[in-house]
Amino acid sequence: MRVDEETHQCEAGATKCGRPAPYGYVCYQCIDDTQARLDEVTPEQRLDLDLIARGEARPANRNKEGGGGGIERRDALNIAVWQLARDIGIEWPRMLPTLHRDPDAAKILHRIHQGVSTAHRLTEAQDESTHTDDYLQWRMSQIRVMRAADLSAWLHHYLGLRVSAARIRKWRERGLIEPRIKSPKGGYSWYHPVDVLRTLDSMEREPAA
Numbered sequence: 001m002r003v004d005e006e007t008h009q010c011e012a013g014a015t016k017c018g019r020p021a022p023y024g025y026v027c028y029q030c031i032d033d034t035q036a037r038l039d040e041v042t043p044e045q046r047l048d049l050d051l052i053a054r055g056e057a058r059p060a061n062r063n064k065e066g067g068g069g070g071i072e073r074r075d076a077l078n079i080a081v082w083q084l085a086r087d088i089g090i091e092w093p094r095m096l097p098t099l100h101r102d103p104d105a106a107k108i109l110h111r112i113h114q115g116v117s118t119a120h121r122l123t124e125a126q127d128e129s130t131h132t133d134d135y136l137q138w139r140m141s142q143i144r145v146m147r148a149a150d151l152s153a154w155l156h157h158y159l160g161l162r163v164s165a166a167r168i169r170k171w172r173e174r175g176l177i178e179p180r181i182k183s184p185k186g187g188y189s190w191y192h193p194v195d196v197l198r199t200l201d202s203m204e205r206e207p208a209a
């Protein structure tokens with residue numbers, strides 16, 4: 001991007017920051033502010049997010065529901081939270097130094113701010129529902145369907161869960177899970193992690209099933 005007579009203005013923020021941004025799509029101040037927001041998330045909070053994702057801790061606002069005693073649902077939330085911990089710890093700090101040159105910079109800055117707010121909500125007691133959280137909704141939409149074998153490896157790698165491909169196929173035979181995509185001649189099927197987690201959850205509630 002070259003410096004024109006009419007200097008390019010920073011596109012960050014809902015009402016547009018508007019400060020001069022001659023070398024990119026957003027200004028350095030907005031980048032610095034976002035880095036400061038990221039730095040607010042403590043190592044302890046990142047560890048908490050990781051534990052929540054792995055089902056070893058409960059989000060702060062779930063503690064309030066109290067009682068019940070049942071099995072905590074390992075649902076879509078876990079995957080999105082795992083990704084959030086990774087975004088905050090690895091992905092976003094790596095993106096920020098060159099982000100001003102990305103045409104999507106304003107959108108990404110917005111997402112980082114959302115993500116940091118989500119991290120605070122999950123790890124500190126607040127009343128808002130995490131399920132309607134913008135960041136988590138967006139992150140969930142990014143998770144793709146996988147074939148049983150890939151999904152099995154993925155669940156183990158990211159969530160520490162052992163669900164074999166054979167088990168997923170057995171569930172399908174018994175009508176307990178439906179693939180999201182099937183190849184026309186019945187060769188391959190693609191499953192969404194959320195469906196597998198839900199099925200696994202119902203198995204644990206009814207061990208005989």
Ligand SMILES: [Zn+2]
Binds near residue numbers: 017028
């Ligand atoms: Zn700006």
